[in-house]
Amino acid sequence: MAETRRTTNQNGESPRRPWRRHKGGSIVLTILKVLGTLFLIGCTTGAILACFAATYIKTVIIPQDYVDASAYSMNLSSTIYYTDSTTGATKELRTLHGEENRVKVNYEEIPKDLVNALVSIEDERFWTHHGVDWRRTGGAFLNMFLGMKDTYGGSTITQQLIKNMTQNDDVTVKRKILEIFRALEFERNYEKDEILEMYLNYIYLGENYYGVGTASLAYFGKPVSELDLAECASLIGITNNPSRYDPYISDYTREQNKKRQETILYKMLELGYITQAEHDAAVAEELVFVGRGQGTTSTTAYSYFEDQLIRDVIADLKDAYDLSEQVASQWVYNGGLSIYCTQDPNIQAKVDAVYEDLSNFDAPSSTGQQLQSGITVIDNTTGNVVALAGGVGEKTASLLTNRATQSLRQPGSAIKPIAVYAPALDLGVITPATVIDDSPYSFDGDGGSPWPVNSYGNYRGLTNVYTGLQNSVNTLAVKVLGLYTSPQVAYDFLVKNLGFSTDHLVVQEERNGTVYSDIGLAQMALGGLTDGVTTLEMAAAYSSFPRGGLYIEPRTYTKVERVDPDTGEVTVLLDNQAEYHTAMKDSTAWYINTMLQNVIRSGTGTSARFKDVKMTIAGKTGTTTSRKDLYFVGYSAYYTAAVWSGYDQPERMSSSLQQQSAIIWNKVMSSIHAELEDKSFPTPSAGTVTVDVCADSGLRPTDACRHDARVGEGARIISMTFVKGDEPTDVCDVHKDVEICLDAPFVGADGTPNGMYHLAGEYCPEESRRTVSILDITREGAAAAVSVRDNQFTTGHIAALGDAAYCDVHTTPQAPEPTERPAIDPTDPTTWPGPEDYDRLEDYNKFNPFDASTWPENVNGSSGQQQETPPPSETITPAPTETGETTTAPIISPVVSEEPYVPAA
DSSP, X not given: OOOOOOOOOTTSOOOOOOOOOOHHHHHHHHHHHHHHHHHHHHHHHHHHHHHHHHHHIIIIIGGGOOOOGGGGOOSBOEEEEEEOTTTOOEEEEEEEOOOTTBOOOOGGGSOHHHHHHHHHHHOTTTTTSSSOOHHHHHHHHHHHHHOOOOOSOOOOHHHHHHHHHHOOOOOSHHHHHHHHHHHHHHHHHSOHHHHHHHHHHHOBOSTTOBSHHHXXXXXXXXXXXXXXXXXHHHHHHHTTOHHHHOTTTOHHHHHHHHHHHHHHHHHHHHTTSSOHHHHHHHHHSOXXXXXXXXXXXXXXXXXXXXXXHHHHHHHHHHXXXXXXXXXXXXXXXXXXXXXXXXXXXXXXXHHXXXXXXXXXXXXXXXXXXXXXXXXXXXXXXXXXXXXXESSSSOOOSSSOOOTTTTOOBOOGGGGHIIIIIHHHHHHTSOOTTXXXXXXXXXXXXXXXXXXXOOTTSSBOEEEEHHHHHHTTOHHHHHHXXXXXXXXXXXXXXXXXXXXXXXXXXOSSEEETTEEEOSOSHHHHHHOOOSSOBOHHHHHHHHTTTTTTSEEEOOBSXXXXXXXXXXXXXXXXXXXXXXXXXXXXXXXHHHHHHHHHHHHHHHSTTGGGOOSSOOOOOEEEEEEOGGGOEEEEEEEXXXXXXXXXXXXXXXXXXXXXXXXXXXXXXXXXXXXXXXXSOOOOOOOOTTOEEEEEEETTTSSBOOHHHHTBTTSSTTTTEEEEEEETTOSOOSBOOSEEEEEEEEEEEEEOTTSSEEEEEEEOOTTSOGGGEEEEEEEOOOOOGGGXXXXXXXXXXXXXXXXXXXXXXXXXXXXXXXXXXXXXXXXOOTTOGGGSOOGGGSSSHHHHHTOBTTBGGGSOTTSTTOOSOOOOOOOTTOOOOOOOOTTSOOOOOOOOOOOOOSSOOOOOO
């Protein structure tokens, strides 16, 4: 058995067992320690974050928390000024009294029911908070961070007003914090009724109406001060969602407006603003709306130029001062601004004289649409827009659609000079003499038709750029873009060099499952853009040509100032300095000017020619598929104008209109230039040189070029002028000499000669042979699939004919020509005929040298017919001589015999 020991301490006592903690207490202690640690970490982190937050608020938020409502003053009229082009003096053009869609009202004019309706539904604690409703703000933050559905807005009326003024509505923490601090600061500076007055004059209430003053007239046909409770609730109900509660949109939205009105009335009842009886009466009241367009009392109608000027100033104020659309608009109309515009009233009057006369646009569409048009006129010296018209007929309202500056329509071939030829000339890859084949570029899809087609319905073969632009040859434009530059080069040139908006030109965009892009051959070469461009953009781009290649961004105003009514201090709000850059070489501009002059002189733009005004002008037409858009852009050294014509809903224009836009351009521009002296376009700095070139190669001519098979001697040699250094030095490699037979013309399907002859064969006589030149080219692909006018004059065509290319007249050796016998002398037997000279021997036996009827045919004029001979006894006695002597000729008596006559030895 094992021994058992008990250990004792020094006192002889047994030691106590060590005390052990209870397991449950240990867990609690651990939890307390963890919580304590987390609390300390949280406090530390919170302190750190608080420091960061304080620093952020101090450095970022507070410097931006002040909003000066006086900057949004709406009590002073603004004035538009222009510069007199004759005297240089500044003159008043128009005073702006506010756009027709906004009528400002004072707080005293606003019914108490309207204020209570607004407060009830939008900010029920408005009268008690100091700019921020912390209860609603907390809910908004939870919604933001937890992704909960926002069933109510967190912003107070004050916050909404500030957001409207500053247009700062980003969904970010920074914006919300800044909005809170701004609202707190704002209410320290402004009274509640001031805030309500500003708010009710700013809010949008549908139908392009801003403020309750305008909306009251529009919907109920009376001033806001006369609205009853039911109408006040209905009006305030619109602002929450105008597209849903605007009673003019549809029956559905009118029903929704009524439901919203009843919701507001119930809230007013709940908050004690109205009694049950007032609530019931308002709910029961039938709302009577005056009808769309019937309630406005303003008759102000600004011109199309003034409309665009107002839009430009509003846009620039928004960008410069971070304003909302509403606030910037108020600045323009009622901010006491001085706006200095670029309009020339004299030129505008000439534009209006044409555009307000509907007889110039008397061509309704098949569905009855009015023919419309837009024009922009630019001063080439300054780049300023001096006149424009955005529609035809009398203008009866302001801020209507401006077809000159807002409507995007396809320019057709008017795009060729700026997107095709100018970039290629500027890169030095073509000159006006460059020859390109007028034939299809490709097939339109697999198994499709040859593309593109020309407006004149055929293909003409080798054509130089000068002629191609003159006649607006589609194939040449496509081939320059496809073979010499690229659609991307064209797009970049338009956007970077000539100021076209990337909002208008589409890089790549999917719409309803279809991907669209303007970076393509048809779009850049033929003007078939996805959306289109404006006449403002086209005029600005073309004005670079008469300016020698300098692009100036168009502008409608030069500066905007505000004068302090108390101190007279002038503040320049916008200084709209002209912005310009070199868009192309001066040589490129000169080439385009030269070619576009020819377009008007003898090309597609002859309708633009001035009849009674001597002026150097240039321009280009543009016609889109099915004649749905007609463009003309033209210029002198003084002005550039772009004209579009068409229907608002695209329809085909009758061919009887011809080139309507060129005709309108002529009427406007000939009037503008009537009193101006003729002025040439600038010449290139490098100088020019004129040389002869071959029209079929663009190179220096050879002898072969002089006897082209198609035309007379030397007709294919033309004189062209180049910028020095661009003239060709190589000789023609297109013309090739061949020998033809003039007796064997080729004939067309109708049996008439087509101008070309078969090649001479070995049996063709020398006098039928002629050396001519033909074109040493062979067409392939789509170009070989169509009839090209000069194809029968090419080596490729001749080679394809094989043996059939050679003369089909002289196919065998020619018999030798009979030699003409010497004349028969009756007294000289050596001249008498032999048996070989007769067809029959018996005719030879009858030969009598003194009887011409027995001679062979066609000898000495003999016809070979038997004639009466003198009798044998007859003598021939010559006439007496002057001496009276007579000579007696020997008497010859023919021997009648069946044997041939044999003269004596």
